[in-house]
Amino acid sequence: xxxxxxxxxxxxxxxxxxxxxxxxxxxxxxxxxxxxxxxxxxxxxxxxxxxxxxxxxxxxxxxxxxxxxxxxxxxxxxxxxxxxxxxxxxxxxxxxxxxxxxxxxxxxxxxxxxxxxxxxxxxxxx
Amino acid sequence: xxxxxxxxxxxxxxxxxxxxxxxxxxxxxxxxxxxxxxxxxxxxxxxxxxxxxxxxxxxxxxxxxxxxxxxxxxxxxxxxxxxxxxxxxxxxxxxxxxxxxxxxxxxxxxxxxxxxxxxxxxxxxxxxxxxxxxxxxxxxxxxxxxxxxxxxxxxxxxxxxxxxxxxxxxxxxxxxxxxxxxxxxxxxxxxxxxxxxxxxxxxxxxxxxxxxxxxxxxxxxxxxxxxxx
Numbered sequence: 399x400x401x402x403x404x405x406x407x408x409x410x411x412x413x414x415x416x417x418x419x420x421x422x423x424x425x426x427x428x429x430x431x432x433x434x435x436x437x438x439x440x441x442x443x444x445x446x447x448x449x450x451x452x453x454x455x456x457x458x459x460x461x462x463x464x465x466x467x468x469x470x471x472x473x474x475x476x477x478x479x480x481x482x483x484x485x486x487x488x489x490x491x492x493x494x495x496x497x498x499x500x501x502x503x504x505x506x507x508x509x510x511x512x513x514x515x516x517x518x519x520x521x522x523x524x
Numbered sequence: 525x526x527x528x529x530x531x532x533x534x535x536x537x538x539x540x541x542x543x544x545x546x547x548x549x550x551x552x553x554x555x556x557x558x559x560x561x562x563x564x565x566x567x568x569x570x571x572x573x574x575x576x577x578x579x580x581x582x583x584x585x586x587x588x589x590x591x592x593x594x595x596x597x598x599x600x601x602x603x604x605x606x607x608x609x610x611x612x613x614x615x616x617x618x619x620x621x622x623x624x625x626x627x628x629x630x631x632x633x634x635x636x637x638x639x640x641x642x643x644x645x646x647x648x649x650x651x652x653x654x655x656x657x658x659x660x661x662x663x664x665x666x667x668x669x670x671x672x673x674x675x676x677x678x679x680x681x682x683x684x685x686x687x688x689x690x691x692x693x694x695x696x697x698x699x700x701x702x703x704x705x706x707x708x709x710x711x712x713x714x715x716x717x718x719x720x721x722x723x724x725x726x727x728x729x730x731x732x733x734x735x736x737x738x739x740x741x742x743x744x745x746x747x748x749x750x751x752x753x
Contacts, residue, residue: 405595473577
């Protein structure tokens with residue numbers, strides 16, 4: 399009987415942890431998307447100073463989240479985001495519109511992909 | 525490389541824990557569901573070891589989930605015959621009253637060669653000797669011989685025998701197995717008297733086995749040679 403209780407307990411913990419992870423990824427992805435969207439709009443409008451500031455904020459925000467995200471999602475997504483997020487402030491400081499908007503779009507796509515892969519929907523399950 | 529080593533050690537510990545949780549049944553004959561879980565666990569565990577891109581939790585979570593499901597299902601099958609039949613199937617009688625049940629063999633996709641091979645594994649080389657043969661849910665064949673072929677036992681000869689019980693290991697390499705002492709219904713005092721009788725100290729005993737009647741076998745530790753010293 400003890401084994402059964404341990405198993406039921408473990409299943410409950412796994413289910414709760416999975417839901418917790420899903421919510422966490424959702425929050426991080428939503429916040430990241432918002433930040434990246436703002437950076438994109440600023441860059442398109444030519445406000446590179448504000449975009450630069452926001453991109454450094456995004457980079458430090460992502461570094462903070464990465465330590466938890468590394469437990470949940472595939473590591474190559476994290477490497478891609480880290481590399482692109484590190485490039486972004488440099489492109490913005492050089493006022494390179496094409497490179498910076500392209501990098502933001504890449505980041506947005508990766509963040510979207512992460513969320514899509516985590517969602518328990520038909521597409522990600524099958 | 526060090527990451528791979530740490531991951532391997534963690535997953536090794538997890539699998540040992542999983543097998544312990546699944547219990548002794550798992551180590552012996554496997555039921556279909558247990559076989560599936562064992563194969564899946566061994567496969568899943570290797571993925572995060574090989575590919576460091578996969579989070580360790582992605583390997584740990586399915587292993588724990590599979591083990592938990594297996595234990596829960598085995599608890600359910602213990603209570604419900606329907607569930608047990610669904611998960612493990614039922615034993616099939618392939619030889620009944622000395623007659624081979626060909627329909628059952630067909631259903632089991634068991635060829636005559638398979639049947640003969642399984643019988644030979646049970647030291648039965650002649651179909652005529654078999655009264656009943658059952659294919660268990662684990663796939664193992666169990667055989668009941670005809671009365672004329674059964675080995676002679678004291679009971680068949682109407683002989684009176686004393687029930688002595690099996691021998692248990694009481695001392696193993698100088699350590700007393702308290703549980704075994706309880707099994708043979710003997711006390712510490714009895715053990716001390718044996719050691720005194722044999723003029724041995726506890727630490728110098730390699731093995732001491734005994735049964736309920738008090739019969740015992742004592743093997744002392746070998747003295748170290750000068751080279752070993």
